[in-house]
Each structure stands twice: as structure tokens, then as C-alpha cells.
Amino acid sequence: MQALLYxxxxxxxxxxxxxxxxxxxxxxxxxxxxxxxxxxxRRIRAGSTPFKPGFAIGHEAVGEVVEVGSEVTTVRRGDxxxxxxxxxxxxxxxxxxxxxxxxxxxxxxxxxxxxxxxNWGGLFSELVNVPFxxxxxxxxxAGLDPAAVAAASDNLTDAWVAASRPLAGRKDARVxxxxxxxxxxxxxxxxxxxxxxxxxxxxxxxxxxxxxAERSGARIFDGPPEALHERFDVTIAATRDHEMLRSGLxxxxxxxxxxxIGIIFDDPKIPLFQMYMRDVTLSVGLCSVRPHIPxxxxxxxxxxCDPLSLTTVVSCDEAPDALAxxxxxxxxxxxxxxxxxxx
Ligand SMILES: [Zn+2]
Ligand SMILES: [Zn+2]
Numbered sequence: 001m002q003a004l005l006y007x008x009x010x011x012x013x014x015x016x017x018x019x020x021x022x023x024x025x026x027x028x029x030x031x032x033x034x035x036x037x038x039x040x041x042r043r044i045r046a047g048s049t050p051f052k053p054g055f056a057i058g059h060e061a062v063g064e065v066v067e068v069g070s071e072v073t074t075v076r077r078g079d080x081x082x083x084x085x086x087x088x089x090x091x092x093x094x095x096x097x098x099x100x101x102x103x104x105x106x107x108x109x110x111x112x113x114x115x116x117x118x119n120w121g122g123l124f125s126e127l128v129n130v131p132f133x134x135x136x137x138x139x140x141x142a143g144l145d146p147a148a149v150a151a152a153s154d155n156l157t158d159a160w161v162a163a164s165r166p167l168a169g170r171k172d173a174r175v176x177x178x179x180x181x182x183x184x185x186x187x188x189x190x191x192x193x194x195x196x197x198x199x200x201x202x203x204x205x206x207x208x209x210x211x212x213a214e215r216s217g218a219r220i221f222d223g224p225p226e227a228l229h230e231r232f233d234v235t236i237a238a239t240r241d242h243e244m245l246r247s248g249l250x251x252x253x254x255x256x257x258x259x260x261i262g263i264i265f266d267d268p269k270i271p272l273f274q275m276y277m278r279d280v281t282l283s284v285g286l287c288s289v290r291p292h293i294p295x296x297x298x299x300x301x302x303x304x305c306d307p308l309s310l311t312t313v314v315s316c317d318e319a320p321d322a323l324a325x326x327x328x329x330x331x332x333x334x335x336x337x338x339x340x341x342x343x
Contacts, residue, residue, distance in 0.1 A: 009047025056122030090135020180239030
């Protein structure tokens with residue numbers, strides 16, 4: 001079978017690789033039918049992450065179940081499912097606490113599409129092994145377009161958690177989204193409204209993203225960052241730029257919360273004393289997506305978030321070069337093979 005490989009900086013290519021097989025009764029083999037590029041994948045391809053070339057990329061996908069082990073009870077061949085980015089067992093203390101990102105049944109940081117914690121393959125591949133099918137896979141509601149929720153595995157759900165967690169219990173909250181990453185800031189803009197924000201303001205230097213944010217219901221801020229100071233109850237920093245993160249932190253009103261969802265590999269200077277004087281919270285971390293995926297799919301089904309509004313859909317042939325051509329979100333689709341035999 002073929003996997004989409006990060007072959008060299010600036011180069012993704014299809015390559016032959018071994019087909020996965022069922023090795024334990026709790027596993028499933030899934031065929032991705034809608035695979036999304038995470039914002040991180042752009043940086044992997046560009047060579048601007050710590051990851052060296054030579055691995056199968058992709059950790060966001062909806063797939064069809066092809067085969068299940070004898071102990072799998074919640075899905076069967078033909079089911080269309082979301083595949084979380086993180087390999088997680090569902091029954092260790094961390095998983096039971098809702099922190100699948102820290103599952104202790106597998107090596108640390110075991111996941112798809114990134115060479116950490118073992119080799120689990122990538123979600124652009126023709127087939128992938130899902131080691132804990134019952135704990136990981138989430139069936140799609142009937143009628144939902146797989147391409148719309150391909151990113152529920154990661155970016156889409158990360159955006160929902162970043163917006164909804166600080167907004168829970170805050171009435172009439174004013175939200176600032178600091179943009180900069182390709183898709184997740186726009187998704188967070190849409191989800192902030194869905195989570196009950198009184199108003200959403202969007203701050204970014206990129207005109208295309210500003211237009212998307214405006215269409216997503218945000219007010220666009222074009223003034224100097226100082227004019228944002230202490231005006232917002234919640235900020236969502238979907239940026240990797242240190243100064244932009246700083247703007248997001250200083251924009252917090254007393255008691256505010258900043259969700260930092262741009263992956264920053266180095267250590268930016270944080271305005272800790274000014275944050276102290278405002279009594280604010282900064283949250284940052286890998287998103288344990290699995291418990292939140294059903295809610296995210298319901299919100300997309302209800303039209304509360306429209307990922308396709310920022311998505312370009314491409315074929316398998318177009319996938320290797322798609323990131324060089326298209327901005328925002330790119331989703332690759334491939335035809336189903338189990339449709340005729342599913343009930
Ligand atoms: Zn990701
Ligand atoms: Zn676990």
C-alpha cells in the first residue's frame with residue numbers, strides 16, 4: 001500500500017510501505033477516506049520542526065472500518081469513523097481522566113503522522129492500524145460529510161476546546177482571536193461564537209485569513225496591539241509569533257483566560273508580572289480530543305461551525321503538492337471500498 005511520506009524539506013511523496021494487519025483482538029484496520037493536513041504538517045513539510053524527514057505524515061482523518069479484531073464491539077466493517085491523532089487505550093488512569101494525550105499504555109507521545117513514541121503510520125496512508133478501536137474510534141452521525149470533519153482528529157477539536165473551555169461559566173464574554181496559523185484561528189473564531197461569546201474580535205496580519213474571519217462573524221481589528229490591552233475576557237492565541245502571543249496575553253482583562261494553540265517550539269518571553277497583576281490564566285497543551293469529538297461533530301452537523309468554508313478538497317494525486325498551492329485547510333479524499341457491503 002501507499003503512504004504519504006515527508007521525504008525531504010519541501011517534499012511530500014507517495015511511497016510503498018507494508019500493509020498493516022490485525023495483531024491483537026482490540027485492533028481495527030481503517031482506510032482513511034478524508035485526510036486533512038494539520039497546520040503543523042505545513043511546518044513539517046517546510047522543514048521548520050524538530051522532525052527529520054522519512055516518515056508517513058498525517059494525523060487528521062475520517063476513515064471507513066475495513067476489519068476489526070475479535071474483541072471490538074463498538075464498530076464494524078463499513079462504519080465511517082473519526083480517528084483521533086493520539087494512540088490511547090481508554091482505560092489507564094490518564095485516559096479515564098480524559099487525558100488521552102498522556103495515555104500510559106503506549107510509549108510517550110505515541111501518535112499518527114509524527115515520529116514520536118514509535119511508528120504508528122500516517123493518516124494519509126491507504127490503511128492504518130488502530131490499536132484500541134473501541135476506545136479511539138468515533139462513528140460519524142448519518143449524513144455528515146467526512147471532509148467537513150476530517151480535522152476532528154485534531155485541529156477542529158483543539159479549536160473547540162480552546163474556545164469552549166474558558167467560555168464555560170463566563171457570561172457575555174468578549175473574545176479575541178490572535179491569528180497566525182493557517183486554519184485553527186478561523187476554526188476557533190467560529191467555535192467561540194458557538195460557545196456563547198458575546199463578541200469575537202480577530203487580530204492578524206494576513207488579509208486572506210482576515211477575510212475568512214470576517215465571514216466567520218468576527219470583527220477585524222486593524223489598530224496597534226496596545227489598543228487591545230485589557231479589553232478581553234478570553235483570548236485564543238492561534239499564533240507561533242512571540243510578539244503576537246504577548247499581545248494576546250496583554251489583551252486580557254482582569255480574571256481573563258488565554259488559550260495558546262499555536263505550537264511554539266522555542267520559549268517565548270512571557271509578561272508574567274503584568275499577567276500576575278491581572279490575575280489571568282494561560283493554558284497550553286496537547287489536546288486530548290477523543291472525549292470532545294462527538295460534540296464537535298454535532299456542532300458541525302448543526303451548522304455552528306463550517307470547516308468547509310476554509311477547506312480545499314484535493315485528490316490523492318494532488319495531495320503531495322497541495323500545501324504549496326492552497327492556503328488554509330486542505331483535505332484529501334479517496335473513494336470508499338466498503339460502501340457496497342455495509343448495511
Ligand atoms: Zn496536528
Ligand atoms: Zn490510556
